[in-house]
Amino acid sequence: MERDSVFGERIIHTARPGDIAATALERGATWLLGTAAAISASLAIAAAVTLGVQVQGLVAFAAWCASLGVGVRLVPQLWHQGADFVVTERRVVWRRGRFRRSIDRAQISFARIHWYPGKSGRGDLELVRDVPMGALRRKLTILLRGVEHPDRLWELIRSGDLRHLDVEAPTRPVGARLPVGERVVWTEKPRASWRDFVPERRRDLAASALGLVAALAVAWVGPHALGAARRVLEAGVPVASLGFVALAASLGLTVALLFGTAAALVWSSVVAPGLRAGRTRYVITDQRVLIASGHDELLIDRARIVDVIAAARVDGQHDLFLVLDGPRSRGVAVSGAFEDAPPGELSPVLRGIVDVDDARRLLTAG
Numbered sequence: 001m002e003r004d005s006v007f008g009e010r011i012i013h014t015a016r017p018g019d020i021a022a023t024a025l026e027r028g029a030t031w032l033l034g035t036a037a038a039i040s041a042s043l044a045i046a047a048a049v050t051l052g053v054q055v056q057g058l059v060a061f062a063a064w065c066a067s068l069g070v071g072v073r074l075v076p077q078l079w080h081q082g083a084d085f086v087v088t089e090r091r092v093v094w095r096r097g098r099f100r101r102s103i104d105r106a107q108i109s110f111a112r113i114h115w116y117p118g119k120s121g122r123g124d125l126e127l128v129r130d131v132p133m134g135a136l137r138r139k140l141t142i143l144l145r146g147v148e149h150p151d152r153l154w155e156l157i158r159s160g161d162l163r164h165l166d167v168e169a170p171t172r173p174v175g176a177r178l179p180v181g182e183r184v185v186w187t188e189k190p191r192a193s194w195r196d197f198v199p200e201r202r203r204d205l206a207a208s209a210l211g212l213v214a215a216l217a218v219a220w221v222g223p224h225a226l227g228a229a230r231r232v233l234e235a236g237v238p239v240a241s242l243g244f245v246a247l248a249a250s251l252g253l254t255v256a257l258l259f260g261t262a263a264a265l266v267w268s269s270v271v272a273p274g275l276r277a278g279r280t281r282y283v284i285t286d287q288r289v290l291i292a293s294g295h296d297e298l299l300i301d302r303a304r305i306v307d308v309i310a311a312a313r314v315d316g317q318h319d320l321f322l323v324l325d326g327p328r329s330r331g332v333a334v335s336g337a338f339e340d341a342p343p344g345e346l347s348p349v350l351r352g353i354v355d356v357d358d359a360r361r362l363l364t365a366g
Contacts, residue, residue, distance in 0.1 A: 009089050009090050011086055011087070012088065012156075012160065013086075014085065014087070015084065015147065015148070015153065016083075016085070017080055017081055017085075017144070017145055017146030017147065018147075018148055019146060021116045021117075021119065022077065029072045031260070033065045033066070034065070034069045035257045036062075036257070037062045037065035037069065038062075039253045040058050040061045040062035042246045042250035043247075044059050044062065045243070045246035046246040046247035049241070049243035049246065050232075050237060050247070080145040080146065082096050084096075087105075087153075087157055090105060090106070091104050092105060092142060092144075092157055094142050101142055102142075103140055103142050104129075107129050108128065108129055108157070109300075109348075110298060110299060110300040110348055111158075111299045112126040112128065112345065113296065113297040113299070114126075114295060122147065122148055122150075123147060123295075125150035125153055126141055126144070128141050129141070151297075178285060182287050182288075183286055184283055184285050185362060186284040186359060186362055187282065187283045188281075188354070190350075190352030190353065191352055191354060192277050192278045193352070195315060196273060196274040196277040196352075197270055197274030199269050199270060204269040204270070207265045208265065208269040208270050211269065215266075217258050217262075218259050221255055221258060225252075225254065228247075276294070277352055279293050279294045280292065280351075282350050284302075284362050288302055289305065289322070289348075289363070291350070296345070298346040298347070298348065300322065300348055304325060305322050305323065305364075306324070306325040307364065308321065308359075308364060309323065310353075310360055313352075317353060318353045318354075319349055319351045319353070320351075320359055320363075321349050322349065324348060
């Protein structure tokens, strides 16, 4: 059996990424930079044609934005496309040439899966190791992108055995894709409430505030853009001229950029978290806890859960925070161990639970 050249451990599985889908951040950054490049190019055309001035700076800025936008979209995909994943008898290794990152299989706190929309059976697998709270707090993550059947790869990582897995494409609910012999003992969906649309985390509050600022900027820039266009027409510039069309395009794109930024910030910090509650399902089996929401899943072995903390909410429901244990570490959400999850990412918290007593009894049993 082949052994890893660095750790000397027996390799039990290797894989390479397939087609990699762009993340929301990559798509947003590409859209932002592309729009900025178009605005700068339009202004350069308008200034050169109408005023006859030198526009090398605007052209250079447009080229820089366009190049950076293409790089943001392509470089991460090319970087991950050339990698491979190795599962040894002790650890998971992501490697590309001489660059390596590894994580001990026994120290993984939980895993996240993001399924690619429209690509059945393919997605990203993120392995998370959350270590202690306070001054020594740190987090180790390894992201495996473009994985074929990431749920099956996670089963291999946690158990070391792939033979008992269901080989069908993962188009069924998460509770119906359990390995043979594992059974569901509790399941619940959080009750949707208008309070779900109220930002609570500092990051969401900051994003919603920035979205409001961008919306106010749209309200201020829009009338001024119309006034500027009207003054240009009064100065004798023909409507059908290239200079006026370029100027109108730059003004319109500026308003669109501000409006799109405001909409994206409000959506990610207010609307998306509120809608997520209605699409979320919690499943407790005799071996693990599963949290599924849309195209995302979070999977935790029950052996990692040493305690739960129930926090009452004003609407009569409860949030159930999971205390995870690992070698030389313990993490609990209410102390901040999981509060830095990226926007839209699931964390080890069961929110909006009504049947809290049964869930807590099951998770603390044994």
